Amino acid sequence: MFWDPTIMLLIPGLLLSLWASFKVRGTFANYARVPARSGLSGAEAAAALAARHGLRVGIEPSHGGTLSDHFDPTTNTLRLSPEVYEGRSLAALGVAAHEMGHALQKADGYAPLALRSGLVPFAGLGSNLAFGLLLAGMLLSMKPLLYAGIAFFSLAVLFSLVTLPVEFDASARAMRILAADGLIGREELPGVRSVLNAAAWTYVAAAVVAVLELLRLILIARGSEE
């Protein structure tokens, strides 16, 4: 859409995204082949953790394919991909416990999760509106439109930044509850940690891309002033 030298700025972010995406798929596939000693499926482990921590959450299969696992805070539902829902591997247990980590965040009133949930509608609207405003601003050479576009895009950037502590904390909770509740053994922890760390890199990459994109838009807007 905006083809100019500042596009080079995006390349490191895109390379990081590509690497993170390969890494998470590869690591998940590796540990999906390692059976968990408990013999539990991801759904069973999630149910056990919910019971143990007194959480009333729905646990459903998701239909979005591999790595579509998520916690929906509006309905208090964990949606787990088939590999996680039915899988009895370290990867399945790690991802199921991570999503349960989000349910625990909600139960605890963890502030970054509430902030992220509050930003969802603005982040989506912000990035859509931003590109329309930026395009109009450039075509009409109207600086206020460019800056309004950048302001809206900043909401999407803020969302990707707030996502980082939310995701790191959910993984830290996952490791704690899996170990404390005896669902995985001490020797299984490094495998679960590898899966969760690989997943965390995808969020880091998304945040880096968003920040670089914002920087690029600011450079374009400033360049248009001369």
Ligand SMILES: [Zn+2]
């Ligand atoms: Zn998560």
